[in-house]
Amino acid sequence: MRTIKRSAVNNGQALEKAHLREHKKRAPAAGVKTSLLFWTMWLILPGIMILALAAFPSRAGAQDISEGEQLFTSKGCTACHTIGGGDLVGPDLAGVTTRTEKDWLSRWLKEPDKMLAEGDATATELFEKYNKVPMPNLGLTDSEVASLIAYFESLDSGGTTAPTSSAVTLPAGDADRGKAFFMGTTRFSKGGPACMACHSVAGIGALGGGNLGPDLTTSGYIVSETAFATFISAPITQTMSAVWKGTPLTEQEQADLYAFLSKASVAQREPSALTQIAMLSGGTAIVLIAFAQIWWRKRLAGVRRPMVERAHAKRGH
Amino acid sequence: MNIRAQVSMVFHLDKCIGCHTCSIACKNIWTDRKGTEYMWWNNVETKPGTGYPTRWEDQKKYKGGFEKKNGKLSLKLQGRTGALGNIFYNPNLPSMDDYYEPWTYDYGHLFDAPEGDDQPTARAISLVTGKVMDTIESGPNWDDDLGGSPVYAENDINLDELSEEEREQLSEVERMTFFYLPRICNHCANPGCVAACPAGALYKRGEDGIVLLSQEKCRAWRMCISGCPYKKTYFNWSTGKSEKCILCYPRIESGQPPACFHSCVGRIRYLGVLLYDADQIEKAASAEDADLVEAQRAMIQDPFDPAVIAAAKANGIPDNMITSAQKSPVYKFVKEWKIALPLHAEFRTLPMLFYVPPMMPVLAKSKDGIYEVDQSGSDGLAPLLSALDKARVPIKFMARLFSAGNTAIIEEVYRKLITVRIHRRSAEVKDVSQAELEKAYVSGKTNPEEADAIFRLTALPTYEERFVVPDMSRELAVEATVLPLANKQETGFGFRKKPERRF
Numbered sequence: 001m002r003t004i005k006r007s008a009v010n011n012g013q014a015l016e017k018a019h020l021r022e023h024k025k026r027a028p029a030a031g032v033k034t035s036l037l038f039w040t041m042w043l044i045l046p047g048i049m050i051l052a053l054a055a056f057p058s059r060a061g062a063q064d065i066s067e068g069e070q071l072f073t074s075k076g077c078t079a080c081h082t083i084g085g086g087d088l089v090g091p092d093l094a095g096v097t098t099r100t101e102k103d104w105l106s107r108w109l110k111e112p113d114k115m116l117a118e119g120d121a122t123a124t125e126l127f128e129k130y131n132k133v134p135m136p137n138l139g140l141t142d143s144e145v146a147s148l149i150a151y152f153e154s155l156d157s158g159g160t161t162a163p164t165s166s167a168v169t170l171p172a173g174d175a176d177r178g179k180a181f182f183m184g185t186t187r188f189s190k191g192g193p194a195c196m197a198c199h200s201v202a203g204i205g206a207l208g209g210g211n212l213g214p215d216l217t218t219s220g221y222i223v224s225e226t227a228f229a230t231f232i233s234a235p236i237t238q239t240m241s242a243v244w245k246g247t248p249l250t251e252q253e254q255a256d257l258y259a260f261l262s263k264a265s266v267a268q269r270e271p272s273a274l275t276q277i278a279m280l281s282g283g284t285a286i287v288l289i290a291f292a293q294i295w296w297r298k299r300l301a302g303v304r305r306p307m308v309e310r311a312h313a314k315r316g317h
Numbered sequence: 318m319n320i321r322a323q324v325s326m327v328f329h330l331d332k333c334i335g336c337h338t339c340s341i342a343c344k345n346i347w348t349d350r351k352g353t354e355y356m357w358w359n360n361v362e363t364k365p366g367t368g369y370p371t372r373w374e375d376q377k378k379y380k381g382g383f384e385k386k387n388g389k390l391s392l393k394l395q396g397r398t399g400a401l402g403n404i405f406y407n408p409n410l411p412s413m414d415d416y417y418e419p420w421t422y423d424y425g426h427l428f429d430a431p432e433g434d435d436q437p438t439a440r441a442i443s444l445v446t447g448k449v450m451d452t453i454e455s456g457p458n459w460d461d462d463l464g465g466s467p468v469y470a471e472n473d474i475n476l477d478e479l480s481e482e483e484r485e486q487l488s489e490v491e492r493m494t495f496f497y498l499p500r501i502c503n504h505c506a507n508p509g510c511v512a513a514c515p516a517g518a519l520y521k522r523g524e525d526g527i528v529l530l531s532q533e534k535c536r537a538w539r540m541c542i543s544g545c546p547y548k549k550t551y552f553n554w555s556t557g558k559s560e561k562c563i564l565c566y567p568r569i570e571s572g573q574p575p576a577c578f579h580s581c582v583g584r585i586r587y588l589g590v591l592l593y594d595a596d597q598i599e600k601a602a603s604a605e606d607a608d609l610v611e612a613q614r615a616m617i618q619d620p621f622d623p624a625v626i627a628a629a630k631a632n633g634i635p636d637n638m639i640t641s642a643q644k645s646p647v648y649k650f651v652k653e654w655k656i657a658l659p660l661h662a663e664f665r666t667l668p669m670l671f672y673v674p675p676m677m678p679v680l681a682k683s684k685d686g687i688y689e690v691d692q693s694g695s696d697g698l699a700p701l702l703s704a705l706d707k708a709r710v711p712i713k714f715m716a717r718l719f720s721a722g723n724t725a726i727i728e729e730v731y732r733k734l735i736t737v738r739i740h741r742r743s744a745e746v747k748d749v750s751q752a753e754l755e756k757a758y759v760s761g762k763t764n765p766e767e768a769d770a771i772f773r774l775t776a777l778p779t780y781e782e783r784f785v786v787p788d789m790s791r792e793l794a795v796e797a798t799v800l801p802l803a804n805k806q807e808t809g810f811g812f813r814k815k816p817e818r819r820f
Contacts, residue, residue, distance in 0.1 A: 292406065299408040303378060303415045304371035304455055311468040 065160060067144075068151025073163075075138050076236035080227075083155060083162040088227035089133055089220060091126070097156045102149065109145045113137045131220025136237050168229040170255035178260025179204070181253060192247035198239075201261065206276035213239065222261045229254050319595040320618060320629040322638045323506065323526030323669050324569065324588065324787065325647045326578075327657045328499055329775060330675035331734075332585040335497035337361050337458065339577035339586075343501075346565070346576050352555025354419035354444040357457050358562035359577045361499045365473035365487065365714070366460045368498075370411040373548040374474045374661065380409040381546030382509045382664030383602060390603040390665065392512050394543050400515050409543040417455045419444040445554070464495030475717040483711050491683050494709045496675045498718075499585070501577060502549040502562035503660065503668030504528050506593060506616070507602045510561070513544025518559075524638075524789065525590075526669065527564045535559055546664035570791045574784035584778070589645025589785040590638060591652075591669065592618045592629055602665045607723040609662040616667070617652050620645070641787035646774055647671065654763075654771055656730045658719040673775075674719055674730060676702065676738075677709040702738065705731055729762065733771075736761025740768040 072078065080090035096105065104122065108115060112135035115123045127134060140148070154160040180186040183204055184194025195201075195216075196209035202217040222228050232254055235241050249257070343359040362368040376382060380394045395403060422439040430437030441450040460469035465488040476484055486492050504521075508528050511519040518534035519541055521527070530541070530550065535558040541550040542559065550561040565575030573579065578586040597616040604612035618625045620642035629639055642648065650657035650673060657671035679702060683689070705712060705728055712724050712731075720726040739757040743749035749757075758764055763771075774782065795804050 296403075296406050296408045299406065299410070300412060302371075302412040303375070304367075305414055307367070307371065307472050308454075308468055311471065315467060 064147045064150040065154045068147040068149070069160065071140075071144055071148055072151060075140070075144075076234060076241070079231045079234050079236040080133075085162075085164075087130075087223075089223065089231050090130055090135065093152065094162065095156055097149065097152045105152075106145050106149055108135070109138075109140055109148060110142070111137060131218070131223060133220035138236075168226045170225055170229055170258060171252055173252075173255030173257070173259030175256070175259040175263045178256035178258070181257055182260055183209075188247065188253055189250055190247040192244060192249065195257070203263075206280060216261055219261075222258065225258055225262075228258045228261070232257070318618075318625070318628040320592050320625060320632050320634065321526065321595045322524065322629070322634050322642065322787070323504070323591045323593060324564065325504075325526075325591040325645075325651075325669040325671070326501075327587040327647050327650045327671045327673065329585045329587070329650075329657075329673040330496060330498065331673060331775070332583040333361070333497040333499055333675070334583045335361055335363070335462070336582050338580050338582050339499055340457075342576040342580035343562075347563070348560075350553075350555075352553040353551070353560065355413070355416050355457075356551040356553075356560065358549070358551075358560075359499065359501045360457055361461075361497050362458070363461055363463060363470075363495050364498045364718070365470040365476055365495065365710075366463065366466075367469050367472050367474075368460075368500075369417075369457045370415040370548050371455075372415075372472065372474055373411070374546075376546055376664070378409070379411065379546070379548065380543055381548070382544075382666050383507070383512075384665070385603055388603075390599060392509065392544065393546075394509075394513050394540065400513075400540065404515060404538055407539050407543060410539060411542070411548060413445070414455070417457055417459065418450065418453075420450055420453060423449075462495065465490070465493030470495070475714050478713055478717065478722075479711055483713075487710070492709065494677060496677070496710070498660075498672075499577075500547065500549070500660070501575075501670065502528060502564070503547060503666070503670040504562075504564060506595075506667035506669055507598050507665065509544040509546055509664070509666045510541035510550050511544075513540040514538070515540055519550075522566075524794070525566075525569070525787070527566050527569075528561070529563060529566075530559055530561050532556070532558050532560075546661065546666060547668070569786055570789045572786055572788070574786055578784060584783065587646040587650065587774075587778075587783050589647040590620075590642040590787050591645060591647055592620050592625060592634075592639070592642050594618055598667065602667055606663055606721045609665070609721045610658055610719075610723065610726050613659060613662065613667055614652060614655065617648070619652070620648060635790065637788040637790070641785055644785045646778070646782060646785060649770070649774060654733070654767065656733055656771070658726065658730065660719060661721070662719075663721040672719055673734075674715050674727065676731075676734060679709075702735055733761040733763050736763050737768045737771050737775075740765060741772055 077093075080088055081093050082088060084092065084094040086092050100108075100122070108123065112123065114137075116127060116134055123135075151160070155162055177186065181188060182195045182199075182201065184196055188194075196204065198210045198213040200208035200211055200215045200217070202208075208215075216222065221231055229251075232244075232249060235244050339359045340357055340361055344357065347358060348354070348356045357369065360369050368374065373379065373381075376393060382393055383390050384393045385391075394409060420441045420443050423442050424439050427437050427439055441453055442448070443450050460466060463469050467488065470493075471484075471488065476487070479487075487494075504527055506526070508519070508521060510530075511521060511528065515538050516534055516536040518531045518536070520529060520531070522529055537552070537557045537559070539552050539559060541561075542548065542552060550559050552559050565573075565577075568575055568579075574586075574588050578588055593616050597612075601609075601612040601616045620626070620639060626639055630636075647657070651671050657673045659668045659671055662668070708715075708731075712727055713722075716722050716724045716727045736757045739749055739754065739761075743754050758768075761768075792801055795801055
């Protein structure tokens with residue numbers, strides 16, 4: 001019986017192994033193809049790039065400047081920046097080309113996240129100065145970066161006039177209504193999700209809100225009414241823009257939220273809130289464990305041993 | 318009429334000698350693997366006794382089987398909400414101590430022990446922890462033959478309804494008695510294990526009604542162990558899956574009876590197909606306690622009735638299964654002669670394993686050194702058989718076991734069995750008067766032909782008469798889904814694909 005079973009298993013294994021061997025045989029053929037393609041690309045691509053550079057020498061033309069101007073609004077830079085209108089979430093960009101090296105600026109526009117991660121001195125300084133709101137990677141191409149810089153340069157040299165930007169004045173906001181919007185007890189009129197789904201803030205109870213987005217207690221997005229309103233009406237970050245594109249906030253809603261968030265902006269979450277969370281979760285755990293012990297108390301009570309002990313006790317052993 | 322076929326069984330308890338050969342045959346084939354050491358898919362219990370696992374019949378503790386709630390049949394264990402609440406923490410399980418901690422002996426020590434003043438001994442080693450066990454406190458047949466034991470026999474739950482006097486008589490030195498109750502999975506028509514499984518791993522096989530447990534679907538919730546009132550599903554702690562008696566279906570499929578049947582020394586076991594009406598399952602399982610046995614008998618259909626045959630064919634039951642049902646010894650014992658009864662019908666799972674209750678030895682007492690046989694025996698057979706109301710094990714006890722408390726059914730069975738004895742005595746010893754014989758046929762509700770048939774199938778049956786294994790035509794059946802040749806290599810108990818387990 002035993003041996004029959006074993007041999008059956010062995011046969012099965014042998015079959016499987018045979019299958020595996022076949023797979024392995026096929027695999028190298030596909031590998032050869034990929035590497036061939038890969039190496040050809042390596043040889044051809046730089047060639048094409050060199051040719052392209054030779055044919056079209058880089059030149060800051062009028063076309064670049066107008067393209068840059070367009071990009072400045074279409075890519076959403078205005079959500080955080082003005083030119084000559086003062087700091088919002090991010091710095092005022094007037095004079096940016098005189099303040100910084102061109103190489104640094106073009107790399108900063110291209111891959112700010114990488115530079116921050118590498119710990120670039122200027123980048124870190126900016127990050128600290130602007131309330132730890134990182135400059136997002138906008139996925140610009142090299143030519144787009146060049147156009148933007150050409151636009152900034154023409155602004156700084158007086159060739160182009162900066163777009164007028166004025167401080168936004170929101171209607172009078174009500175912090176209580178703002179809190180209701182934040183927590184979702186009142187729905188936004190256009191149907192947008194409650195802030196609490198992704199964000200947390202001090203002052204909404206010990207458990208706070210979600211932590212997909214940043215904690216808004218000390219957020220750099222709420223430095224001023226103008227900064228907040230400009231950002232929230234056309235948010236630039238990937239998640240925010242996806243969420244709010246179809247369901248923008250009304251001005252009154254923005255005002256209410258700002259009233260609440262600026263009021264909630266305290267230095268940091270109170271330590272009592274942390275204790276509260278610890279107490280709450282610990283307490284719940286203890287209650288649940290106690291409940292389980294009472295409800296399922298008979299689970300491990302055996303039958304035989306108590307029965308034998310009872311019988312012995314009855315006869316006085 | 319929704320006719321289905323079921324491979325069913327009869328155990329003739331009068332013939333059981335309690336040798337445990339069936340248990341060993343099963344153990345050697347199926348449960349000699351790691352994690353199954355404690356399992357006995359077939360076990361033999363001494364009655365009165367507490368059995369294995371201890372007091373398995375106590376459904377107040379184990380919550381097995383079904384109950385009638387507001388006139389409707391429902392699982393005693395729990396409903397859907399209960400299953401969800403208890404799913405990680407099933408409270409109604411026997412502990413390891415209630416089964417027993419399996420062990421082996423350190424035989425090696427007998428050979429490698431260093432030279433000393435004493436004989437080396439082989440100490441008991443736990444098969445679960447691998448540690449030395451100082452005292453072995455229980456085993457699967459710990460109360461074997463302990464009929465009058467103040468611990469085990471006295472705690473048999475079936476004695477509950479007996480009067481104090483009757484209970485005391487049972488443990489009196491010269492009155493005490495016991496009989497054996499071999500048990501395997503009953504392959505019920507309304508299985509509690511199947512109903513309790515949250516993963517849907519258990520199923521009743523369509524072609525022959527064998528209840529099986531899928532090793533791939535099992536998710537170790539262990540609800541089947543609570544749900545089965547007979548405690549005949551077991552949890553394998555090594556694979557993390559439950560297992561149960563499979564009625565040796567690989568043997569049945571190749572035309573052999575299951576190993577425990579084949580090896581039975583007393584030849585107490587009979588196997589054959591029953592045709593039953595599945596539309597009657599709910600009605601039969603929700604009958605009043607006293608009517609349960611009769612309702613189950615009514616569910617079983619006559620395999621010679623043309624209407625039944627037509628309905629069976631309409632359900633796709635093959636001709637050879639129907640012919641097999643016509644030759645079935647089980648049908649004769651259960652339905653024709655009505656002398657085989659289901660074990661604990663009050664669990665309402667409609668067990669398809671039936672027992673012929675055992676005759677008990679006559680009453681006798683030793684008085685002043687003289688062995689006195691009670692002379693007030695049964696009609697026509699005193700002093701060889703005692704009267705029913707003076708049976709050594711009270712009829713009430715037998716009724717608790719085999720007829721859900723209905724003593725009338727048990728008495729009827731016994732009267733018929735006694736009549737068969739009187740009939741044979743008149744044939745062999747020829748000391749029974751014709752008048753007494755006629756009276757016996759009337760009281761036993763039988764006739765000479767039937768009495769002869771019962772005698773023949775009880776005492777002189779051939780192998781083919783005891784085991785009418787239907788032709789399962791498995792080669793044809795498997796062709797639909799797998800290649801017969803590949804399948805041939807893969808049969809056997811175990812996994813085709815190795816499951817990932819912690820242990």
